[in-house]
Amino acid sequence: MSKLPLLNLLSSINEYGTPLNIGKVNNSSINLIKVKGNITWHFHPDRDKMLVVIKGEFKLFLDDREIILHPQEGLIIPRGVLHSGSADTEAWVFMVG
Helix, strand or coil: CCCCCHHHHHHHCCCCCCCEEEEEECCEEEEEEEEEEEEEEECCCCCCEEEEEEECCEEEECCCCEEEECCCCEEEECCCCCEEEEEEEEEEEEEEC
């Protein structure tokens, strides 16, 4: 067991939209991702997904609304919910699911 230097790991990511897997908790993947621009509409049929913004602003789009997440804010997207996202400037996101 060792510390996870999240900010250092996020700093090392060179490509937007490609998650960096940093481990697992039970059956859930733990990922870090840098986002800039749009993420295509998608859903997760077999798992919920938790997002926490570390840096920047991340917009999450659902069928009926838009949710803007700022640093230290997060949410849980239930399995099967169609969603998309975007960041006008670079956003760093911690994801579980």
